[in-house]
Amino acid sequence: MVARVTLQTIADKVGVSRMTVSNAFSRPDQLSPTLRDKILAVADELGYVGPDPAARALAKGTTGAVGVLLTESLRDAFTDEIATAFLGAIAEELTPTGLGLTLLTATTSGDLIPARDVAMDGALVYSCDPESTAVDWLLRRKIPVVFVDQVPADGIPAVNVDDRTGARAAAQHLVDLGHRHLGIVTSGVRGDHGRIADEESMIDGYVANQRIAGWLDALRPAGIEPTIVRLPHGRPENGYDGGRMLLAPPVPDPSQDGATPPTGPRPTAVLCFSDALASGVVQAAQDLGLRVPEDVSVVGFDDSPLAARLRPPLTTVRQDVLAKGHAAAAALTRAIASFRTDTPADPAHLRLPATLVVRASTAPPPA
Template identity: 45%
Template sequence: MSRTTLLSLAQALGVSRTTVSNAYSRPEKLSAELRERIFATARELGYEGPSPLAASLRKGRTDSIGVLFTDDLGYAFSDPVSTLFLAGVAGQLQEAGHALTVLSAPRSGGSGPMSRAMVDGLIVYSVDEDSPGLAVARKRAIPSVLVDQAPETGTACVNVDDRVGAEAAVAHLAAQGHAAIAGVAVAAGDSGAAAEQCVLVGNNATSRSYVVRERMVGWRHGCEDAGVPPPVMVSCPANDAEHGRHAARLLLEAVPRPTALVCLSDELALGVMAELAAQDLRVPADVSVVGFDDSPAAAMAQPPLTTVRQPARDKGALAAQLLLDRLRTGEAGSSQLLATELVVRSSTAAPAADAATRPADPSRSRKGRRHAGRSDR
């Protein structure tokens, strides 16, 4: 049985193809009686309406907005900060009658789906500056808004004040008396390249990620202002608790051992705390820990995590609204810098007199590892 098309429906009704098309796209041009006759015959013949793709091509728009990530799509929907951000974007788009398309921009291996994505506009969210996917988006000249990216002339950008937030975290630790502070970051290094495992990197490490650079600069400035040595840095290949644990193991071997750790994210900080528990080191009595984001898990950690709060959901909603405004007016709009806030909880305290030299008790480390899974919940 052949598929019913708009043309065959028109022939069955004895009207023009344009008349049938108007019933679906411009109903005001037809009488109510004629429209109902067209729809009744369409139901009888199994015709479901014009192709959405064809309609998009005719209109010159898809009513869909893309969000471009560096990381894979699984990360986009599992990382707590990313999910809050996407919720903010989705809520704003839903009110405007737009769909959301989430796209990945791999760090290597081509541009991913960006070269064939059918979107009216694009929110570029924390994408590496040398990403092939980002290069394709720019070549296609898709109207865009940048989020957690270096500001660019002619494109609206939504950032949080990462540098000030990172400075506040270090200032808080220094005020408590910490002088041996270390940082746990992602994809940091002199070349900005991501390693396959966590590695110690120089105090002046850089990154392909704007957010990572800004937070590391904030840590360094905070140490400089407080008159303490610049932080020892560990670079992790991914932003998750398991790499936070590996970073903690590296830093526990440092001499002198840091008495406080500042982390690029709460996820890394929770992993750090889990490893400290496994090594029978107490937070904050032996090591203080500070995160960044104030994800839902931060307040529920044991002990509750001191962190830098950023408005992830509001950031997503604002980015979506700026892009919708750009599509409506053709104007790029103004960039926005959102404030951060240090949230002090129980994971930070003054260092013990021997915190930098006291080793974990080897006889208890097996027990600590057995219970480590509880500390990041």
């Protein structure tokens, strides 16, 4: 059995105290450069990499990590371009602070509840159900928390996008082009199947509700009642299903509750919750023999890199996701600093702009 190397092992070999060895790793300013180099060289020779992180965290009262709570699966965090850009901006903002990033899901696995059990100095709650038990656990732990794309709450710093204004501009763009038969494809339905919905059923998620409200702000005064399709996820394949539901209504399936197809004329334009969903709608339209935008216009939201790659390039609403990530991480580091010094935190609520970007996926409706 290989003997375990400890601080005392190194201290005995160098001929110094255990505290001196500890200082070489955690308080280098307490030692001369020559002595510290000697200690580190011996540690390297013996295969010692440093004090145990858990013990160091216990001694310092800090873990050196912050969490990001996600409602969706971790798969979406790594495959959705908006989510990956957001997380990348957070990591970039945190780099100078030395804080690491831990991704947490709102789901549980056996007895493990990540929001309750994972050690962290603070957390970002990113587009989660406010009634989620995971959000409740974070708040009950009384660690610094910042809400992102959440309903703002008193006393908690928040970073949001002006989704309602951006969505209103997108819908008004289609109204001004002359469209009167519109569809909406959004996410948030519970279960495995998409369904036709109404405004009253749009209750899942602050961002979804804000965008629905913005679209209706422009459509209702024009006398337009859109057909709304809600989907379980925001992936392109879900957008494809939603596009087919709107553009080629299926035969009703009695086995799927709420799957009644829409009635009335086929939409000449579709507003989508995200660029990812919009890409699926475009593909569905093209597979049905419809031309975009000559037969049907499609509008996304986010202005992700995908929007410019699509053919035709996608009209969308731009949110500055990098600014959102930097602002969220900066708010959290400020909250953590206030927590450590027991000084009042700044519970500011920041709202970032959302602006319409017109490209080639929208045009006047067919005659």
